[in-house]
Amino acid sequence: MSGWLTVVGLGPGDDAMTTPQVSATLQAATDVVGYSKYVERVPERTDLTRHASDNRVELERAQFALDLAAGGSQVVIVSSGDPGVFAMAAAVFEALEQGPENWLSLDISIQPGISALLAAAASLGAPLGHDFCAINLSDNLKPWALIETRLRLAAQAEFVMALYNPRSAGRPHQFARALDLLRECCGNKTLISFARDVSKPSERLQTMTLAEAKPDMADMRTLVIVGSAYTRRVGRYVYTPRSVA
Amino acid sequence: MSGWLTVVGLGPGDDAMTTPQVSATLQAATDVVGYSKYVERVPERTDLTRHASDNRVELERAQFALDLAAGGSQVVIVSSGDPGVFAMAAAVFEALEQGPENWLSLDISIQPGISALLAAAASLGAPLGHDFCAINLSDNLKPWALIETRLRLAAQAEFVMALYNPRSAGRPHQFARALDLLRECCGNKTLISFARDVSKPSERLQTMTLAEAKPDMADMRTLVIVGSAYTRRVGRYVYTPRSVA
Numbered sequence: 001m002s003g004w005l006t007v008v009g010l011g012p013g014d015d016a017m018t019t020p021q022v023s024a025t026l027q028a029a030t031d032v033v034g035y036s037k038y039v040e041r042v043p044e045r046t047d048l049t050r051h052a053s054d055n056r057v058e059l060e061r062a063q064f065a066l067d068l069a070a071g072g073s074q075v076v077i078v079s080s081g082d083p084g085v086f087a088m089a090a091a092v093f094e095a096l097e098q099g100p101e102n103w104l105s106l107d108i109s110i111q112p113g114i115s116a117l118l119a120a121a122a123s124l125g126a127p128l129g130h131d132f133c134a135i136n137l138s139d140n141l142k143p144w145a146l147i148e149t150r151l152r153l154a155a156q157a158e159f160v161m162a163l164y165n166p167r168s169a170g171r172p173h174q175f176a177r178a179l180d181l182l183r184e185c186c187g188n189k190t191l192i193s194f195a196r197d198v199s200k201p202s203e204r205l206q207t208m209t210l211a212e213a214k215p216d217m218a219d220m221r222t223l224v225i226v227g228s229a230y231t232r233r234v235g236r237y238v239y240t241p242r243s244v245a
Numbered sequence: 246m247s248g249w250l251t252v253v254g255l256g257p258g259d260d261a262m263t264t265p266q267v268s269a270t271l272q273a274a275t276d277v278v279g280y281s282k283y284v285e286r287v288p289e290r291t292d293l294t295r296h297a298s299d300n301r302v303e304l305e306r307a308q309f310a311l312d313l314a315a316g317g318s319q320v321v322i323v324s325s326g327d328p329g330v331f332a333m334a335a336a337v338f339e340a341l342e343q344g345p346e347n348w349l350s351l352d353i354s355i356q357p358g359i360s361a362l363l364a365a366a367a368s369l370g371a372p373l374g375h376d377f378c379a380i381n382l383s384d385n386l387k388p389w390a391l392i393e394t395r396l397r398l399a400a401q402a403e404f405v406m407a408l409y410n411p412r413s414a415g416r417p418h419q420f421a422r423a424l425d426l427l428r429e430c431c432g433n434k435t436l437i438s439f440a441r442d443v444s445k446p447s448e449r450l451q452t453m454t455l456a457e458a459k460p461d462m463a464d465m466r467t468l469v470i471v472g473s474a475y476t477r478r479v480g481r482y483v484y485t486p487r488s489v490a
Binding site for chain 1: 254256259264266269303330334335337339341342349353354355356359360363364366372375379380381387394399401402482484489490
């Protein structure tokens with residue numbers, strides 16, 4: 001049997017949100033590759049080799065998986081959420097672009113998963129009911145000035161914003177700066193939601209105005225959703241109406 | 246047993262992309278409410294009443310479902326894709342806001358699905374690998390001028406853009422206008438992808454430069470993805486690198 005590589009999304013944490021398509025692909029695999037916390041979510045089998053790696057080594061991990069597939073293995077790379085949203089799918093194509101010519105004839109596919117932004121929105125209500133954007137707040141792969149520019153333009157466009165990787169131990173001050181900028185561009189009354197560990201037993205949701213938001217409400221396990229001027233509460237829910245009228 | 250209302254996303258079309266969570270909810274329901282094409286995707290059962298309605302009557306459909314749940318039924322509203330992205334979840338909260346006080350104590354929840362944008366991105370490769378936005382091009386619920394403003398700001402922010410409802414029989418000229426605007430703001434060489442009937446047997450994917458794109462390549466069953474300046478091809482795939490360097 002010839003090798004293949006499929007990049008799958010396991011969803012945000014609850015196994016009931018992993019699609020049957022992805023589960024079937026995992027069943028057919030000989031090798032699973034990924035960040036250790038995601039590889040651990042794949043059930044052990046005697047005929048499955050699990051290759052767990054550290055976080056932040058995406059490109060090497062992608063190269064390793066492509067090499068395994070080129071050697072005839074049936075390989076799955078696992079991502080949390082959706083593999084195409086700030087996750088492993090883009091890293092695989094970067095590795096493919098830089099790799100040997102014969103990798104281009106490999107059978108490579110991507111299978112979507114429930115992304116953190118969809119799961120967080122569902123738990124909160126319907127904050128993404130109107131036009132929205134998704135911005136990765138980490139400056140590992142782009143300059144911080146560009147992130148600030150995008151936040152300003154997104155506010156001007158009145159997009160609801162889903163903010164990934166809002167705050168890490170290595171850069172604790174940037175999210176404070178982002179909050180100041182958002183207060184300046186969107187106004188103090190705009191709603192902001194912090195969704196941590198969505199769909200897991202430890203899920204925690206907090207919604208407040210930008211005036212009340214504090215930087216330490218977010219960490220790397222938090223998805224932040226900043227509303228537009230239209231985003232509001234009804235009962236215990238947060239939603240953005242479909243219409244701007 | 247007391248009533249409840251859950252709004253679920255069936256995913257883009259392939260049943261293998263419907264989450265086990267959503268399938269279990271449909272099994273537990275007494276009533277399914279939705280646009281006829283989506284209700285048809287729910288298997289018939291003797292103890293399940295299927296209420297199929299016309300498209301574009303979202304608010305009445307939401308009110309009908311809330312009323313059924315208030316009367317003690319176990320009600321599911323079905324959306325295609327994800328219910329929170331240009332679908333029924335926001336309409337339910339609009340109806341809740343306008344409805345009788347007692348609806349606020351109802352057990353209402355949202356269960357995410359694989360959205361068209363995630364499924365289209367996966368079929369194409371990884372075009373959403375960097376910051377992105379989602380814009381509904383229909384001017385049924387917002388002025389066309391606002392749509393143009395958002396396209397301009399999104400281009401300025403270098404967001405990859407997922408464009409929903411690009412073109413309908415009732416407004417065939419607006420997508421031509423949008424393409425002209427995108428050529429002006431993003432340049433002729435920017436890649437654009439048309440993903441029609443994603444995940445269905447009739448799936449069709451086309452990628453080209455903005456210079457080559459024609460308005461009639463899109464219809465209401467097409468999700469359009471406009472790349473950033475960094476979006477490119479590798480082999481048969483389209484992807485946006487994680488880094489802007």
